[in-house]
Amino acid sequence: MTTAQAASGGRAWRLPWLRSDHFTGLALVSPTFLYAIALLAMPLLAVVMFSFWTQDYLQIDRTFTLANYEEAWSEPIYQLLMVRSLAIAGVTTVLTILLAYPIAYFVAFHVQQRKALWIFLITIPFWTSYLLRVFLWKVILGYNGVLNSTLEWLGLIKQPLTFILYNANAVVITLAHAWAPFAILPIYVALERIDRSLLEAAKDLGDGPFRRFWRVTLPLSMGGVVAAFLIVFIPTIGDYVTPRLVGGTDGLMIANMIQAQFSKANNKPLGAALAISAMLIVTSIALLIFWLNRRFTPGQR
Amino acid sequence: MSNARTPNWLVLYAIGYLIFLYAPVLLLPIFAFNDSAIVNFPLRGFTTQWFEGLWATDALHSAVRNSLFVALTTCVISTVLGVCAARASTRYQFPAKRGIMGLIMVPLVLPEIIVAVSLLVVLIQLGLDLSLWSVVLGHVLICVPFSIAVLASAFRNFDRSLEEASLDLGVGRVATFFKITLPLVAPGIISSLLITFTISLDEFIIAFFLTGTDATLPVYIWSQLRFTAKLPGVMALGTILLAVSLLLLILAEWFRRWSAKRSGADVESSAGGLF
Amino acid sequence: MSASGQSSEAQDRPIIELREVKKQFGPVQVLTGITADIRRGEFFSLLGPSGCGKTTLLRLIGGFDEPTSGSIAIDGRPMAGVPANHRPTNMVFQSYAIFPHFNVSENVGYGLRSQRIERGELERRVAESLSMVGLEGLGARAAHELSGGQRQRVALARALIMRPKVLLLDEPLSALDKKLRQQMEVELRQLQRAVGITFILVTHDQEEALIMSDRIAVMADGNIEQLASPQELYSRPVSRRVAAFIGVMNFFDAQVLAEQSEGITLEVAAFGKVEVPRAQIPGKMNGSRATVGVRPEMLTLLFDESDVAERELVGEVVDVVYYGDMTYYDVRLPGVEKPATISMRNTAGRRVLSSGDKARVGWGAESIVVLE
Numbered sequence: 001m002t003t004a005q006a007a008s009g010g011r012a013w014r015l016p017w018l019r020s021d022h023f024t025g026l027a028l029v030s031p032t033f034l035y036a037i038a039l040l041a042m043p044l045l046a047v048v049m050f051s052f053w054t055q056d057y058l059q060i061d062r063t064f065t066l067a068n069y070e071e072a073w074s075e076p077i078y079q080l081l082m083v084r085s086l087a088i089a090g091v092t093t094v095l096t097i098l099l100a101y102p103i104a105y106f107v108a109f110h111v112q113q114r115k116a117l118w119i120f121l122i123t124i125p126f127w128t129s130y131l132l133r134v135f136l137w138k139v140i141l142g143y144n145g146v147l148n149s150t151l152e153w154l155g156l157i158k159q160p161l162t163f164i165l166y167n168a169n170a171v172v173i174t175l176a177h178a179w180a181p182f183a184i185l186p187i188y189v190a191l192e193r194i195d196r197s198l199l200e201a202a203k204d205l206g207d208g209p210f211r212r213f214w215r216v217t218l219p220l221s222m223g224g225v226v227a228a229f230l231i232v233f234i235p236t237i238g239d240y241v242t243p244r245l246v247g248g249t250d251g252l253m254i255a256n257m258i259q260a261q262f263s264k265a266n267n268k269p270l271g272a273a274l275a276i277s278a279m280l281i282v283t284s285i286a287l288l289i290f291w292l293n294r295r296f297t298p299g300q301r
Numbered sequence: 302m303s304n305a306r307t308p309n310w311l312v313l314y315a316i317g318y319l320i321f322l323y324a325p326v327l328l329l330p331i332f333a334f335n336d337s338a339i340v341n342f343p344l345r346g347f348t349t350q351w352f353e354g355l356w357a358t359d360a361l362h363s364a365v366r367n368s369l370f371v372a373l374t375t376c377v378i379s380t381v382l383g384v385c386a387a388r389a390s391t392r393y394q395f396p397a398k399r400g401i402m403g404l405i406m407v408p409l410v411l412p413e414i415i416v417a418v419s420l421l422v423v424l425i426q427l428g429l430d431l432s433l434w435s436v437v438l439g440h441v442l443i444c445v446p447f448s449i450a451v452l453a454s455a456f457r458n459f460d461r462s463l464e465e466a467s468l469d470l471g472v473g474r475v476a477t478f479f480k481i482t483l484p485l486v487a488p489g490i491i492s493s494l495l496i497t498f499t500i501s502l503d504e505f506i507i508a509f510f511l512t513g514t515d516a517t518l519p520v521y522i523w524s525q526l527r528f529t530a531k532l533p534g535v536m537a538l539g540t541i542l543l544a545v546s547l548l549l550l551i552l553a554e555w556f557r558r559w560s561a562k563r564s565g566a567d568v569e570s571s572a573g574g575l576f
Numbered sequence: 577m578s579a580s581g582q583s584s585e586a587q588d589r590p591i592i593e594l595r596e597v598k599k600q601f602g603p604v605q606v607l608t609g610i611t612a613d614i615r616r617g618e619f620f621s622l623l624g625p626s627g628c629g630k631t632t633l634l635r636l637i638g639g640f641d642e643p644t645s646g647s648i649a650i651d652g653r654p655m656a657g658v659p660a661n662h663r664p665t666n667m668v669f670q671s672y673a674i675f676p677h678f679n680v681s682e683n684v685g686y687g688l689r690s691q692r693i694e695r696g697e698l699e700r701r702v703a704e705s706l707s708m709v710g711l712e713g714l715g716a717r718a719a720h721e722l723s724g725g726q727r728q729r730v731a732l733a734r735a736l737i738m739r740p741k742v743l744l745l746d747e748p749l750s751a752l753d754k755k756l757r758q759q760m761e762v763e764l765r766q767l768q769r770a771v772g773i774t775f776i777l778v779t780h781d782q783e784e785a786l787i788m789s790d791r792i793a794v795m796a797d798g799n800i801e802q803l804a805s806p807q808e809l810y811s812r813p814v815s816r817r818v819a820a821f822i823g824v825m826n827f828f829d830a831q832v833l834a835e836q837s838e839g840i841t842l843e844v845a846a847f848g849k850v851e852v853p854r855a856q857i858p859g860k861m862n863g864s865r866a867t868v869g870v871r872p873e874m875l876t877l878l879f880d881e882s883d884v885a886e887r888e889l890v891g892e893v894v895d896v897v898y899y900g901d902m903t904y905y906d907v908r909l910p911g912v913e914k915p916a917t918i919s920m921r922n923t924a925g926r927r928v929l930s931s932g933d934k935a936r937v938g939w940g941a942e943s944i945v946v947l948e
Contacts, residue, residue: 025393029401032445038444043419050422068360099318106315110307120554121319125326126367127546129503131519132539135526136325144339146328146409153343180322185519232412240506245535247525255414262418262510275418279411286410314596465640468660470738471686484677 023151051272085253089236092175100183108191118253137174141165166248190224226293307516333540351537364521376498383448392493408447417510431513440508444497455489487559591616597646608798621777621785624795639663657885667733672727704734745777749946783836812858830866846909857946872919874943878936885938
């Protein structure tokens with residue numbers, strides 16, 4: 001008998017249920033879970049409740065009503081904002097992914113030695129303040145901004161370009177820049193995971209580089225693309241800062257309206273109804289994408 | 302994959318893309334030292350007056366203090382909650398696990414404005430004052446999923462039989478956690494602290510909605526953006542933030558490499574970070 | 577309780593007693609009721625294909641999991657509710673589980689360090705352990721600088737330094753290449769004899785089990801099919817499954833013609849009528865059909881006129897495989913669809929047949945074992 005066992009006297013657990021995996025697991029996760037319940041689930045429920053009430057100046061009237069939702073869904077201004085938000089988010093996401101894919105591909109397949117360095121370089125710009133980056137795009141795209149003054153100085157244009165700022169285009173460009181690494185990383189990880197011998201097998205069976213990409217690489221990286229889509233699309237719809245700074249009046253999005261209801265317009269229940277409606281729409285789209293992906297890529301995680 | 306040649310267009314694209322990524326950011330130091338109150342080309346000369354101006358601004362000082370307070374508190378709380386949840390999720394099976402973890406991770410896919418709005422509603426209803434603590438509450442909510450993502454990856458890479466071996470050699474569960482698990486997971490913990498700190502430092506909209514009279518740094522910056530006269534000062538501030546973030550990032554990366562080497566893991570393979 | 581004070585009775589008592597040990601994971605019954613005794617000081621193997629429950633059983637003995645029902649006793653002490661760190665066992669894990677943030681000495685001394693042993697004594701014992709496994713002088717090496725074989729030895733040293741009553745080994749050689757594995761098979765055997773404690777080894781490699789073990793428990797589907805010495809398992813398997821798992825076996829269908837107390841009479845395909853004594857029927861007989869097994873080395877090829885055997889058949893060579901010291905022939909026998917494998921030692925001057933040749937096959941009744 002080793003010294004350890006002799007010293008402990010062979011003490012045994014007498015309460016097996018205390019050792020069970022289930023209990024320990026639940027106990028461990030409970031602080032975080034309770035925090036999420038208290039500060040996420042409950043508040044979301046509160047917002048839902050709020051959306052069914054009405055506000056008169058500073059008084060909240062608690063009678064149940066669907067008036068806010070009626071207003072949110074039927075007033076043209078809100079419909080416009082919602083559709084525009086979806087459109088901007090959609091275009092931004094697609095653009096971001098199209099721009100991100102080649103660089104992710106480049107680092108995954110054409111960088112042998114210093115992948116970590118490349119990833120590092122790609123992520124550095126995004127550790128600056130988001131506010132400042134958006135603001136810098138305003139500086140770049142402005143009437144007297146960097147882009148215009150450079151183009152004029154180079155003699156490429158006579159008059160400053162006006163279509164690049166204070167509209168939806170500016171929002172798209174800025175957001176595509178802001179969300180780039182969130183698109184690059186999941187795609188990169190998915191590409192890295194592809195077994196290289198699959199590509200060699202395809203080559204061996206006669207496929208040229210483009211066909212190999214189309215038939216092997218692209219389908220196998222779809223998981224990463226879908227992840228990138230969701231990671232970019234969902235927060236983009238709810239973005240406040242970018243439309244506010246560079247969107248002008250034509251580029252405002254739903255989050256700006258929600259914020260207005262909570263401050264200047266002083267109609268918090270309407271703001272809540274708008275927020276819930278936006279969330280519902282976004283969630284359904286996300287679930288749709290998720291389901292589509294599941295359905296059309298069998299045999300993958 | 303053996304590469305006889307990398308297509309030229311791809312290399313050009315990569316370089317062009319990097320320029321696109323860095324372009325706005327590089328403007329910061331350029332205009333921070335530019336001797337002009339207007340931010341455009343051509344440059345007019347070198348000056349450090351904007352930095353000196355920052356030093357004299359009291360509002361900025363208190364904004365920095367507030368941000369540091371919020372970020373430090375947030376990173377500690379998020380990491381503690383993250384360690385518990387990540388450990389539970391990677392090691393144990395328990396009822397409703399999917400639902401519980403799903404709820405905890407939901408902030409990753411929620412627009413921040415929703416989080417801000419819902420917390421605001423609750424705080425109003427409860428009649429509580431808005432303060433830096435309300436900001437901390439919101440920040441922890443969105444930082445915990447990141448913390449869990451980093452730590453779950455660290456726990457997963459951690460060979461379970463190491464803990465069993467320690468147990469087998471006579472060391473009790475608690476001692477095993479401190480002798481074996483914690484040291485090997487420490488890099489993940491440091492990573493989580495750094496990431497959540499940075500997220501909190503930079504976060505705007507929740508802070509905007511939930512802070513009372515104390516501004517955090519992003520809220521302060523926002524208030525300055527209306528005034529064109531203040532632009533160069535903002536540039537100077539941005540340059541400082543950039544330098545600090547870079548420093549933190551380099552530290553984090555160096556640390557990741559050092560600990561990967563120490564535990565024998567492959568340095569390149571953990572490059573994806575969160576994912 | 578010191579070993580010198582034990583009576584001979586206590587010495588004879590098995591070190592591990594398993595009684596109806598069952599283990600269920602959710603709906604899956606992994607172990608269906610294991611009852612066995614493991615003797616003091618023996619090299620015992622649990623052998624079986626993946627999924628048969630052998631690793632689960634090892635972990636139950638080690639205390640990393642509790643049986644759903646049944647009992648495990650180590651040295652007479654029931655182990656119900658006793659966790660791994662309080663059991664007189666130590667385990668060498670399949671992945672070796674070398675602590676990456678400690679060097680070799682720190683790894684080996686890990687278990688002792690938590691016992692508050694005086695430093696000089698600790699260092700002495702670590703050095704002793706290291707030399708026992710052939711790693712003397714490597715104490716300062718970092719974990720990630722070790723080769724696969726070295727890691728395995730560190731895992732061994734780390735477990736043995738704790739002086740357990742039973743050493744558990746979970747497929748310790750599966751990660752090593754063939755040459756190294758063969759070397760370690762011999763070394764492990766010698767180590768066990770030198771140290772004198774009970775080793776319980778889990779493996780799916782029958783060659784490993786045969787070489788190292790005193791006794792082997794062949795497992796399948798959560799049950800022990802047969803528990804016996806390597807010789808007995810090889811020459812007297814109780815079932816077709818055990819026979820097929822260990823070595824190569826030729827199977828022939830047979831019809832039971834008559835049954836007596838001393839033996840049975842069979843009509844075996846290709847071989848004809850045979851009388852088989854009880855000793856060659858290790859398994860249970862059911863009904864009038866049976867399967868007969870013959871090892872390849874129990875059949876022989878007769879080349880010269882003067883070569884004789886108890887009985888003789890004529891067959892046709894279908895395939896020849898040269899293997900260095902042996903040649904394996906696949907010979908089609910009359911009345912049997914699948915060719916039989918016959919192995920012949922490549923002694924000096926022995927003729928070698930080729931595909932298509934006619935072959936005279938010799939056999940004797942004692943080469944047969946009756947299964948099922």
